Amino acid sequence: MKPFTVHRGRVAPLDRVNVDTDQIIPKQFLKRIEKTGFGQFLFYDWRFGVDGKKNPDFVLHEPRYEGATVLVAGKNFGCGSSREHAVWALADFGFRAVISSSFADIFANNSTKNGFLAVLLTDDEVATVMKRAQDIDNYEVTVDLEKCEVRDNQGFFAKFPIDEFVRHCLLNGLDDIGLTLQHDAEIAEYEKHHPAPAALRV
Amino acid sequence: MTRTLFEKIWDAHLVASPPGRSPIVYIDLHLVHEVTSPQAFDGLRAAGREVRQPARTVATVDHNIPTEPRGTPITDLIAAKQISALQANCKEFGVRLFDMDSPDQGIVHVIGPELGVTQPGMTIVCGDSHTSTHGAFGALAFGIGTSEVEHVLATQCLAQRKPKTMKMDVRGKLADGVTAKDLALGIIGQIGTDGATGHVIEYAGTAVRALSMEGRMTLCNMSIEAGARAGMVAPDETTIAYVKGRRFAPTGADWDKAVACWRSLPSDEGAAFDKIVEIDAAQLCPFVTWGTNPGMVAPVTGRVPEIGAMEESDRRATELALQYMGLEPGEKIQDIGIDRVFIGSCTNSRIEDLRAAARVAKGHRVNSKVRAMVVPGSQTVKRAAEQEGLDRIFRDAGFEWRESGCSMCLGMNPDILQPGERCASTSNRNFEGRQGRGGGTLRIFGIGSLSKRENINRHASQTRDLWVAKNATRRAARPGPSAPNGWRLRMTNEGTI
Numbered sequence: 001m002k003p004f005t006v007h008r009g010r011v012a013p014l015d016r017v018n019v020d021t022d023q024i025i026p027k028q029f030l031k032r033i034e035k036t037g038f039g040q041f042l043f044y045d046w047r048f049g050v051d052g053k054k055n056p057d058f059v060l061h062e063p064r065y066e067g068a069t070v071l072v073a074g075k076n077f078g079c080g081s082s083r084e085h086a087v088w089a090l091a092d093f094g095f096r097a098v099i100s101s102s103f104a105d106i107f108a109n110n111s112t113k114n115g116f117l118a119v120l121l122t123d124d125e126v127a128t129v130m131k132r133a134q135d136i137d138n139y140e141v142t143v144d145l146e147k148c149e150v151r152d153n154q155g156f157f158a159k160f161p162i163d164e165f166v167r168h169c170l171l172n173g174l175d176d177i178g179l180t181l182q183h184d185a186e187i188a189e190y191e192k193h194h195p196a197p198a199a200l201r202v
Numbered sequence: 203m204t205r206t207l208f209e210k211i212w213d214a215h216l217v218a219s220p221p222g223r224s225p226i227v228y229i230d231l232h233l234v235h236e237v238t239s240p241q242a243f244d245g246l247r248a249a250g251r252e253v254r255q256p257a258r259t260v261a262t263v264d265h266n267i268p269t270e271p272r273g274t275p276i277t278d279l280i281a282a283k284q285i286s287a288l289q290a291n292c293k294e295f296g297v298r299l300f301d302m303d304s305p306d307q308g309i310v311h312v313i314g315p316e317l318g319v320t321q322p323g324m325t326i327v328c329g330d331s332h333t334s335t336h337g338a339f340g341a342l343a344f345g346i347g348t349s350e351v352e353h354v355l356a357t358q359c360l361a362q363r364k365p366k367t368m369k370m371d372v373r374g375k376l377a378d379g380v381t382a383k384d385l386a387l388g389i390i391g392q393i394g395t396d397g398a399t400g401h402v403i404e405y406a407g408t409a410v411r412a413l414s415m416e417g418r419m420t421l422c423n424m425s426i427e428a429g430a431r432a433g434m435v436a437p438d439e440t441t442i443a444y445v446k447g448r449r450f451a452p453t454g455a456d457w458d459k460a461v462a463c464w465r466s467l468p469s470d471e472g473a474a475f476d477k478i479v480e481i482d483a484a485q486l487c488p489f490v491t492w493g494t495n496p497g498m499v500a501p502v503t504g505r506v507p508e509i510g511a512m513e514e515s516d517r518r519a520t521e522l523a524l525q526y527m528g529l530e531p532g533e534k535i536q537d538i539g540i541d542r543v544f545i546g547s548c549t550n551s552r553i554e555d556l557r558a559a560a561r562v563a564k565g566h567r568v569n570s571k572v573r574a575m576v577v578p579g580s581q582t583v584k585r586a587a588e589q590e591g592l593d594r595i596f597r598d599a600g601f602e603w604r605e606s607g608c609s610m611c612l613g614m615n616p617d618i619l620q621p622g623e624r625c626a627s628t629s630n631r632n633f634e635g636r637q638g639r640g641g642g643t644l645r646i647f648g649i650g651s652l653s654k655r656e657n658i659n660r661h662a663s664q665t666r667d668l669w670v671a672k673n674a675t676r677r678a679a680r681p682g683p684s685a686p687n688g689w690r691l692r693m694t695n696e697g698t699i
């Protein structure tokens with residue numbers, strides 16, 4: 001996994017609440033069997049018309065948000081289905097982090113496996129970042145996982161909470177399958193007392 | 203020390219609690235389907251890993267398979283590739299697959315309980331958010347992403363932070379015609395689509411105890427729509443009677459041992475929850491959704507909300523939803539026309555649901571402008587329905603009778619809405635475009651509201667049409683009214699992508 005330490009980047013504002021994973025990556029693009037190449041389908045129904053033409057009014061298509069790497073959105077971001085494709089699409093499109101005042105559990109979990117940061121700020125803090133991203137050209141923030149804070153160069157500063165273990169994995173780009181397998185002996189011991197049901201064997 | 207149902211299951215599955223790290227929890231049952239697993243199997247291969255416990259892993263194809271008669275060639279080549287990837291992966295890693303042609307194939311959350319692989323006290327995961335369904339058995343069941351699918355395949359464990367607990371105490375009795383779905387929608391309408399984020403809900407109280415297993419599955423299924431990590435109902439005699447005799451349920455002495463263990467699972471008297479919500483069952487009525495998330499709920503006899511008095515953020519979300527759905531504020535729910543009807547999905551496609559729907563359909567005709575389909579949750583449900591003659595009732599009423607799968611619940615197969623169409627659906631999500639781009643899921647509803655609605659229509663119009671098609675097609679091809687902040691919703695009548 002790509003480590004996440006400190007990232008500074010342009011902010012794109014997605015001023016909507018309850019952005020669900022069906023919007024982030026519509027289902028017709030879930031049929032691919034690869035992990036890559038989903039960025040082109042990010043927010044597809046919003047970014048493109050039914051004729052496949054770019055919707056110039058969509059915020060990510062505004063020239064001033066080109067190259068944005070931090071997304072700020074309303075509460076309950078990533079609700080809905082468990083599709084990790086949503087995170088793959090955001091990351092593949094170029095985003096490194098999304099800031100919101102709440103995240104759906106599975107989305108937040110999926111983010112941590114992909115070196116992508118779901119940054120939890122308060123409603124007021126999200127509103128500030130949103131407004132600045134809308135009002136100020138080339139508005140950038142620094143998302144600092146080492147210090148667990150978000151700041152800009154206009155005096156905005158906010159701390160965000162994150163699980164210590166998740167932070168450790170993200171900072172070091174650790175694969176958590178490997179970490180769990182360090183407990184192989186304990187797993188094997190558990191399995192001794194909980195044998196798999198024979199009936200389902202092929 | 204008193205413990206909740208959740209805590210008992212959690213404690214019994216803790217493999218390790220490394221300091222400073224998330225606890226490692228053992229997974230008893232891993233359900234797998236074609237859409238969220240190929241990348242996980244690829245990951246295993248790349249790392250040279252095996253599936254640790256193939257006998258705890260069960261796969262089926264459900265999400266993108268067509269519901270045309272089996273044997274019809276799959277024309278969507280990318281979907282076909284995904285299905286054959288699962289077949290190959292199951293073969294390579296020794297995983298049991300209930301394939302397209304299996305008599306046990308069906309939606310993953312329907313066949314788990316049906317086959318008896320879902321049992322009380324288990325930890326169950328699947329790369330699908332509606333895994334919460336299995337909590338109806340008093341299991342801890344939750345959805346995971348593909349990285350975690352790979353993690354479970356490789357280790358049979360998950361590193362998980364301990365979620366918080368919430369007790370949803372549903373007092374009293376649901377009125378006649380008010381179903382588990384209405385209870386779920388009532389709860390989501392009250393606490394919101396993120397009201398239970400970070401929590402495992404335990405549904406308790408007399409109204410929950412009175413539900414059948416099918417009803418409990420519907421209720422737990424919808425937990426994720428309230429943002430919950432999982433939903434659970436403590437096992438009781440209803441649960442035990444349902445599991446008994448199923449194909450993969452324990453037998454003989456194992457059964458007795460299992461039942462004794464299941465009886466010890468319910469939350470202890472006085473066990474503490476992080477949050478308790480009380481619901482008065484008598485206040486609930488048949489609900490439908492009108493908007494673009496499952497929290498946008500109104501009584502079937504009610505109206506689409508007025509925008510006037512709303513707070514700014516609610517107003518914006520409501521305006522966008524109304525615009526997408528092509529509805530006017532204050533419009534009467536019963537006056538809204540529909541183009542499609544979908545009875546199916548892991549929420550409401552079990553035999554009990556189909557019986558209820560058939561009771562309503564019997565002797566009526568679907569309005570000729572409406573296309574209606576019934577998609578049984580599994581082959582087993584389909585066979586049972588056919589034995590009871592339900593398929594005839596549906597067909598005579600003008601419904602299409604399809605093969606089992608997820609179908610129009612998410613529209614990954616050819617069963618999708620066209621732009622501008624509205625659908626009344628027994629599924630669980632009404633997100634924009636979920637059932638087809640530009641198409642609106644007008645209502646997710648329980649069968650109870652279907653029957654209420656039918657009565658009302660019959661009285662009002664004196665016709666024997668089952669569905670009203672008035673205003674059937676939304677005001678389509680509108681010039682894309684500009685919404686605040688440069689948002690523009692496009693709706694045209696051209697083909698879908």
Ligand code: SF4
Nearest residue numbers: 332547548608611612
């Ligand atoms: S029926 Fe719908 S909600 Fe259920 S598993 Fe299939 S796609 Fe998911």
